[in-house]
Amino acid sequence: MTTRLTETYIENRAMVQPNHANMLDTAHGGNVMKWMDEVGAMSAMRFAGETCVTARMSQVDFERPIQVGDTALIEAYVYAAGTTSVRVRVKTYRENPTTGETEPTADSYIVYVAIDEDRNTVEVPDLRVETDRAQRLRDEALAGENGGD
Known part of the structure; x- marks a missing residue:
């Protein structure tokens, strides 16, 4: 069984509300990490066709804040897979909800493990990279994971 990288691409948004903010009226880093983990898990x-749980999150690099009233745009896709593990690139952007203008805000690489209903690990499919876009996404993730980003 195989799954195409482009089938794993997920994009989600969260409107940053005052209850998500720190004392500087920007999204609290813990909320941003939660959103990243949720979209990465999706x-x-x-990809796996199974429940996946977080096994490891690499460092999260926060480049700029997301203001209250802006949207946190989170993108995630699978770029590599092991026997039972899945490696996901997760990028977050600050998005102006009225203009659509975006700026990168946070980046991470997360490993998930696929489990069955008894919480035992299960095998995941092979990853297929079929398009130029998919190859570019995979290459960027592998370079960034190894410190080349």
Whole structure:
């Protein structure tokens, strides 16, 4: 069984509200990490066809804040897979909800493990990279994971 990288691409948004903010009226880093983990898990589960749990999150690099009233745009996709694990690239952007203008805000690489209903690990499919876009996404993730980003 194989799954195409482009089938794992998930994009989600969260409107940053005052209850998501820190004392500087920007999204609290913990909320941003939660959103990143959730969208990354959705991508991993779409790939695996199974429930996936977080095994490891690499460092999260926060480049700029997301203001209250802006949208947190989170993109995730599977770029590599092991026997039972799935590696997901997760990028977050600050998005102006009225203009659509975006700026990168946070980046991470998350490993998920596929499990069955008894919480035992299960095998995941092979990853297929079929398009130029998919190859570019995979290459960017592998370079960034190894410190080349």
